[in-house]
Amino acid sequence: DGGITQSPKYLFRKEGQNVTLSCEQNLNHDAMYWYRQDPGQGLRLIYYSQIVNDFQKGDIAEGYSVSREKKESFPLTVTSAQKNPTAFYLCASGLSPPGELFFGEGSRLTVL
């Protein structure tokens, strides 16, 4: 089946640790996005990539990093520099130029 797979669904991390969230798509989309969803704040853009080996900071990129070595994959690393990392993270993909976005199921990160 075509779609976007995010893993893990739930992740617990101790303060000071980096963690990487996986996002894989088999929709042959050029563009991929990472959003953070917090109650009352909607979806805030962390990073986005329109083609392989190129990505741009979104509105809240501090404390996060990404890579785009393959078209299918856009992993997000939440570093220890992110002051408030506990959140629900959504990955999306779309055509470039973008039309509709297709979303994964999300990853919920809890920092203990």
Added chain:
Amino acid sequence: AQSVSQHNHHVILSEAASLELGCNYSYGGTVNLFWYVQYPGQHLQLLLKYFSGDPLVKGIKGFEAEFIKSKFSFNLRKPSVQWSDTAEYFCAVIHYSGGYQKVTFGTGTKLQVIP
């Protein structure tokens, strides 16, 4: 700062009432506009989109939206809501930033429909 604004954060309606959710954006130039819905425990999914042409667009499940360029608005409407419309609704805008196309979402509106 440029943004996408949804002023209604939480709306409660009785079944059969009419719905209008506001969405305003502050980007100039070419924009593409979307409404997404997130039902409890489910993925975000597309309700409708506007790229060009007729500013009144129709989406799934009886929803429609009107693009008013002069008001920078893209309000979502439904003449008669059902209990199954209980969900969170997000407006989104594709706009150009530094030669790249960004997709920015509003803060969302939670709709609760009472039977």
